[in-house]
Amino acid sequence: MAAELLSATSFIYDRAVTERFPTVGVIGAGQLARMMVAPATALGVRLRLFAQSSQDSGAQMCEHVVGDYKDLEALKKFARDCDVITFEHELIPLSVIKGLESSGVRVFPPSSAFIYSQDKAAMREKLGAFPSPHWKVVTSASEMDQFPLIAKSISGGYDGRGVRQVNSQDELEEILKTTPQLLIEELIAFDCEIAVMVARSPHGQATSWTPTETVQKDGICTLTITPAASIDSVLAERAQQLALDIAQEVGVVGVMAVEMFIKGDNIFVNELAMRPHNSGHWTIDGSRTSQFEQHLRAILDLPLGDPAMTDEFAVMGNILGGEKMDMYRPYLHLMARNPELKFHQYKKEVRLGRKIGHVTATGSDLLQLTSDVQHARDYMSGAIDE
Numbered sequence: 001m002a003a004e005l006l007s008a009t010s011f012i013y014d015r016a017v018t019e020r021f022p023t024v025g026v027i028g029a030g031q032l033a034r035m036m037v038a039p040a041t042a043l044g045v046r047l048r049l050f051a052q053s054s055q056d057s058g059a060q061m062c063e064h065v066v067g068d069y070k071d072l073e074a075l076k077k078f079a080r081d082c083d084v085i086t087f088e089h090e091l092i093p094l095s096v097i098k099g100l101e102s103s104g105v106r107v108f109p110p111s112s113a114f115i116y117s118q119d120k121a122a123m124r125e126k127l128g129a130f131p132s133p134h135w136k137v138v139t140s141a142s143e144m145d146q147f148p149l150i151a152k153s154i155s156g157g158y159d160g161r162g163v164r165q166v167n168s169q170d171e172l173e174e175i176l177k178t179t180p181q182l183l184i185e186e187l188i189a190f191d192c193e194i195a196v197m198v199a200r201s202p203h204g205q206a207t208s209w210t211p212t213e214t215v216q217k218d219g220i221c222t223l224t225i226t227p228a229a230s231i232d233s234v235l236a237e238r239a240q241q242l243a244l245d246i247a248q249e250v251g252v253v254g255v256m257a258v259e260m261f262i263k264g265d266n267i268f269v270n271e272l273a274m275r276p277h278n279s280g281h282w283t284i285d286g287s288r289t290s291q292f293e294q295h296l297r298a299i300l301d302l303p304l305g306d307p308a309m310t311d312e313f314a315v316m317g318n319i320l321g322g323e324k325m326d327m328y329r330p331y332l333h334l335m336a337r338n339p340e341l342k343f344h345q346y347k348k349e350v351r352l353g354r355k356i357g358h359v360t361a362t363g364s365d366l367l368q369l370t371s372d373v374q375h376a377r378d379y380m381s382g383a384i385d386e
């Protein structure tokens with residue numbers, strides 16, 4: 001009898017404790033969801049993923065269901081057991097997000113903001129008052145007579161897929177055969193590319209991290225340097241303010257990356273990503289609050305954390321799939337060589353050019369940090385043997 005009473009009491013106690021903590025549902029279970037697991041665990045927040053497969057990077061180590069993210073009914077069912085729904089990729093059809101909202105599900109970022117990270121033409125139109133490259137949506141090559149220019153798929157692009165430099169009307173005509181509508185942009189001969197990460201909560205509290213310089217090769221980000229080394233503090237502050245103003249303008253809730261081009265003293269907005277972003281991975285090891293923790297705080301309408309850096313510089317290198325299949329063995333050499341390096345594995349199948357992990361170093365000697373990160377990155381992917 002006593003034992004029964006005791007277990008009944010502890011059951012009530014457990015429920016009371018756990019029920020005060022919310023459940024966050026994430027649509028998508030890639031590496032971004034995976035990196036949300038650690039801060040969710042620390043905060044006591046239950047995280048559930050809507051995965052495409054149990055082998056997905058995040059699904060390997062987090063509670064999940066498997067389903068099709070285009071299936072509104074399946075998502076509604078998933079959402080029943082969540083207090084708030086968020087995303088870790090931009091492929092979920094807007095109609096599905098709206099369907100969730102109209103059935104009373106709390107979705108952050110809301111569809112009214114999310115559209116600007118899915119539809120580059122809608123984003124250009126919405127941000128008309130912000131400094132941007134000249135742009136136009138075209139369906140016929142004859143609409144353009146000045147080349148070179150940049151042609152982009154209006155939606156569905158990532159890692160530079162769907163973005164091309166076009167040098168002639170003939171080339172443009174060729175692309176229009178497979179993509180009947182394109183966003184055409186003035187080609188900006190930029191000095192460097194930066195990204196400013198911001199976070200905004202439903203009641204409008206907003207923070208931003210110091211701007212990050214992103215280095216891309218073949219359309220894929222290979223290295224980030226924070227604070228952006230090629231810009232001065234005045235420009236950095238302007239970029240941060242710009243990102244905060246854009247967050248307010250589009251009404252984002254959660255974390256957002258504002259990608260920008262810098263040319264001289266000019267800033268041009270490139271695009272928006274409304275989720276934790278590759279250019280914010282350094283925050284895990286180099287900021288008081290990581291972008292993954294901040295995203296959870298923002299969508300739960302909790303006070304936001306301190307985005308200050310914990311060191312003078314943070315350098316992050318993406319590990320891209322190469323010849324090496326074994327990602328564990330290189331630890332022996334690299335950890336002995338550079339004990340300060342921080343490794344992050346996504347546990348994805350190694351495929352050529354695919355982002356399979358990243359490595360970060362923080363400290364005060366930027367040249368040394370950069371060289372250590374580049375070495376580790378290239379060693380991991382097999383581009384160098386020593």
Ligand SMILES: Nc1ncnc2c1ncn2[C@@H]1O[C@H](COP(=O)(O)OP(=O)(O)OP(=O)(O)O)[C@@H](O)[C@H]1O
Pocket residue numbers: 133150152157158159160161162163185186187188189190193216219220221259270271
């Ligand atoms: N107007 C432009 N002028 C010059 N370069 C550009 C322009 N637009 C894009 N680029 C180059 O192409 C890259 C990819 O473009 P964008 O960010 O729009 O595409 P994306 O496929 O969504 O990329 P990702 O998802 O990797 O950020 C940019 O990082 C930049 O290097």
Ligand SMILES: [Mg+2]
Pocket residue numbers: 259270271
């Ligand atoms: Mg981009």
